[in-house]
Amino acid sequence: MASKQSETFSPELIRILKIFGIGTLVFVFIMSFFNEKRANNSGLEPSEMRITDADRLYFRNVRASSYDLEGRNDAKMNIYRHGKREKSQELPTLNFAIFLNRVVDEAYIFIEPYPEELPLQLRFTTAEEVTSELTFYGGNKFDHFNFAMEYFQKFEEGVQLQMKVQDEWVSILEEEKERDILKTVFSDYFRLINKPK
Structure with missing residues (x-):
C-alpha cells in the first residue's frame, strides 16, 4: 500500500x-x-452614477463642445466645466463640474464654489422670506452628488440664492444666463446617468 x-x-x-x-x-x-475597483460603503447604489457607452458617446460627440475639458490622468478622469460659466475670481459664484471616470464608467457632479470656503452655506429666499438653507462640508463623490440633488430640487423652484462669504450673505446667480448654464449642466448630467429630471 x-x-x-x-x-x-x-x-x-x-x-x-x-x-x-x-x-x-x-x-x-x-x-x-x-485592481482599480473599490468597495462602495456609501449606501448609494453604484448604478445611480453608472453611464452607458451610448450616453458617453452622445455627451462627447454632441454636448462636450460646450464645455472646457481638463484631463486628469492621475485620477483617470476627464473634467468638464461649462465654457460660458462665470470665471471671475472677484465675485462669489457657484459652478458645477461633470467628472467622467474612465475606469468604472461612472459620471459624477462636483460643486466648485468661489471662494472655496468650507463649509459652503447657501440660503434660498423668496421676496418675503428665507425658505431653506443648505450646508456642504465637503466630501466624496456621494456627498457632492447628494448635495447637488438637494440644490437642484430647490433651484428648480425658482427661488433666489445667497451664499455666505465671510459672515455675510451675498446674492449669487442673479442673471438668467448664469441660471441657464446651471440648468444645462444638470440636464447634461442627468442625461449621462439616465436619470429623469
Missing part, C-alpha cells in the same frame, strides 16, 4: 506542484495591486 502512494507522488511531481502553487500565489498577489 505504501509503494502505491510513493509512485503517485514522486519527488518530481511534488516539486512541480510546489512551483505551480507558489507561482499561482505570486500571480494573485501581483494582480491585486492592479
Whole structure:
C-alpha cells in the first residue's frame, strides 16, 4: 500500500506542484495591486452614477463642445466645466463640474464654489422670506452628488440664492444666463446617468 502512494507522488511531481502553487500565489498577489475597483460603503447604489457607452458617446460627440475639458490622468478622469460659466475670481459664484471616470464608467457632479470656503452655506429666499438653507462640508463623490440633488430640487423652484462669504450673505446667480448654464449642466448630467429630471 505504501509503494502505491510513493509512485503517485514522486519527488518530481511534488516539486512541480510546489512551483505551480507558489507561482499561482505570486500571480494573485501581483494582480491585486492592479485592481482599480473599490468597495462602495456609501449606501448609494453604484448604478445611480453608472453611464452607458451610448450616453458617453452622445455627451462627447454632441454636448462636450460646450464645455472646457481638463484631463486628469492621475485620477483617470476627464473634467468638464461649462465654457460660458462665470470665471471671475472677484465675485462669489457657484459652478458645477461633470467628472467622467474612465475606469468604472461612472459620471459624477462636483460643486466648485468661489471662494472655496468650507463649509459652503447657501440660503434660498423668496421676496418675503428665507425658505431653506443648505450646508456642504465637503466630501466624496456621494456627498457632492447628494448635495447637488438637494440644490437642484430647490433651484428648480425658482427661488433666489445667497451664499455666505465671510459672515455675510451675498446674492449669487442673479442673471438668467448664469441660471441657464446651471440648468444645462444638470440636464447634461442627468442625461449621462439616465436619470429623469
